[in-house]
Amino acid sequence: MGVTVLRNxxxxxxxxxxxxxxxxxxxxxxxxADVGPGLSGPDDxxxxxxxxxxxxxxxxxxxxxxxxxxxxxxxSEWSPTYVAARAARALEGMLARGFTTIRDAGGGEHGxxxxxxxxxxxGPRIFYGGKQLSQTGGAGDYRxxxxxxxxxxxxxNTIGVIxxxxxxxxxxxREEVRRGAHHIKVYLSGAVDxxxxxxxxxxxxxxxxxxxxxxxxxxxxxxxxxAYTSRAINRxxxxxxxxxEHGNLMDESSIPLxxxxxxxxxxTIVTYHTLAQKSRDGLLDSDIDDKLHTVIGGAIGALEMAxxxxxxxxxxxxxxxxxxxxxxxxxIIRSEVQPPADLIRSATSTAARLLCREGELGVVAPGxxxxxxxxxxxxxxxIRVLTTPERTLKLIMKQGLICKNEL
Ligand SMILES: [Zn+2]
Numbered sequence: 001m002g003v004t005v006l007r008n009x010x011x012x013x014x015x016x017x018x019x020x021x022x023x024x025x026x027x028x029x030x031x032x033a034d035v036g037p038g039l040s041g042p043d044d045x046x047x048x049x050x051x052x053x054x055x056x057x058x059x060x061x062x063x064x065x066x067x068x069x070x071x072x073x074x075x076s077e078w079s080p081t082y083v084a085a086r087a088a089r090a091l092e093g094m095l096a097r098g099f100t101t102i103r104d105a106g107g108g109e110h111g112x113x114x115x116x117x118x119x120x121x122x123g124p125r126i127f128y129g130g131k132q133l134s135q136t137g138g139a140g141d142y143r144x145x146x147x148x149x150x151x152x153x154x155x156x157n158t159i160g161v162i163x164x165x166x167x168x169x170x171x172x173x174r175e176e177v178r179r180g181a182h183h184i185k186v187y188l189s190g191a192v193d194x195x196x197x198x199x200x201x202x203x204x205x206x207x208x209x210x211x212x213x214x215x216x217x218x219x220x221x222x223x224x225x226x227a228y229t230s231r232a233i234n235r236x237x238x239x240x241x242x243x244x245e246h247g248n249l250m251d252e253s254s255i256p257l258x259x260x261x262x263x264x265x266x267x268t269i270v271t272y273h274t275l276a277q278k279s280r281d282g283l284l285d286s287d288i289d290d291k292l293h294t295v296i297g298g299a300i301g302a303l304e305m306a307x308x309x310x311x312x313x314x315x316x317x318x319x320x321x322x323x324x325x326x327x328x329x330x331x332i333i334r335s336e337v338q339p340p341a342d343l344i345r346s347a348t349s350t351a352a353r354l355l356c357r358e359g360e361l362g363v364v365a366p367g368x369x370x371x372x373x374x375x376x377x378x379x380x381x382x383i384r385v386l387t388t389p390e391r392t393l394k395l396i397m398k399q400g401l402i403c404k405n406e407l
Contacts, residue, residue: 001400004029005041008051011364014349017341025055027370030400034083034366050374050407053188053394058100060351061327063245063268063316068106069161071283071321073193078157087112090324091123097327097389100371100398101361105161105245106132107226112178122403127182130226131161133172133212137149138203138384139191139226166211173215184216188225189232189243192291194404199291202232209239214290214310222356225401228295230254243354245316247281247294250302255389258311266305268318270330272296304337314354315347324355328387340383370400374407
């Protein structure tokens with residue numbers, strides 16, 4: 001791969017929330033080699049003039065499910081080939097929206113990440129955790145009450161793995177570590193979409209949670225926890241869970257714990273709004289509908305509380321099945337609470353810190369991976385310019401490769 005120089009760029013620095021005008025960005029071997037005014041690169045460099053555009057780091061969505069292809073979670077009857085085809089289409093859409101990195105929050109696995117890395121699928125790079133750990137009857141247990149057998153084939157289209165007791169949770173973590181997991185996802189509470197559990201429950205014993213965190217830490221990875229109420233969130237944080245997903249029903253008691261443990265908050269509000277629309281269209285079961293209405297009201301309040309307290313907030317969407325097209329709407333929903341600079345950081349530099357890739361992702365700086373977007377407009381002034389990629393996203397580069405160029 002040769003050298004590419006992006007000239008006349010207004011480079012957006014998420015942490016300082018400012019643009020540096022007239023910059024050249026030199027890209028070599030998939031990474032940013034240099035940033036500064038008047039840089040040129042070798043004679044045979046490909047030069048792209050991006051005068052008048054904002055150059056910013058590629059976006060990161062830290063809560064996605066490209067392999068969840070159906071609203072019907074109880075069914076694991078999908079062929080892996082079919083799932084891969086659907087996931088490929090979902091990933092393509094994500095990249096076209098400017099997401100150059102995603103974190104799979106459950107169900108996605110090593111094969112999908114490998115297919116993207118080797119260029120067989122077009123999409124964002126994937127940080128994956130494999131199956132989400134669930135206790136029996138927990139949020140990852142989709143069996144109907146009358147069903148005894150859980151489909152435990154790893155390549156069945158189930159989002160979770162059921163494990164009970166310290167030896168089983170240790171084995172479940174080690175299985176994911178063996179498959180290259182970048183993090184471990186655990187259900188700390190019930191979920192909206194599983195048939196028999198309750199959103200206000202806590203799940204796993206403290207003994208089990210401590211064992212899960214111990215195993216993940218041993219492999220130098222971290223634990224992400226699904227939770228709605230502070231009762232569930234606080235148990236997770238006290239056991240060393242690094243990120244809390246959803247958190248809609250959080251109260252003030254969680255704030256000091258987030259700060260004490262340096263944990264991250266990943267709200268996923270757009271998925272509830274999209275599901276609510278499906279509910280209005282009569283497409284949801286009534287028990288799921290009831291649970292949806294329990295959590296949807298708290299979402300903005302929880303975001304507001306976390307924002308005011310200065311907790312690191314990360315962009316996440318939690319969309320699945322046919323809902324991926326709403327991925328950028330989370331920016332619009334959160335803009336009710338957060339100013340543009342905070343929204344941008346949530347999907348770039350703060351997300352990179354959560355992924356333990358600070359300086360490598362989410363910044364335009366020497367040494368970082370060359371994940372770059374050229375935007376018509378300045379998202380620091382108006383976040384909506386990020387939400388109309390078909391009109392305003394002019395160039396997408398992922399790890400030095402140009403995926404879109406309409407300049
Ligand atoms: Zn999720």
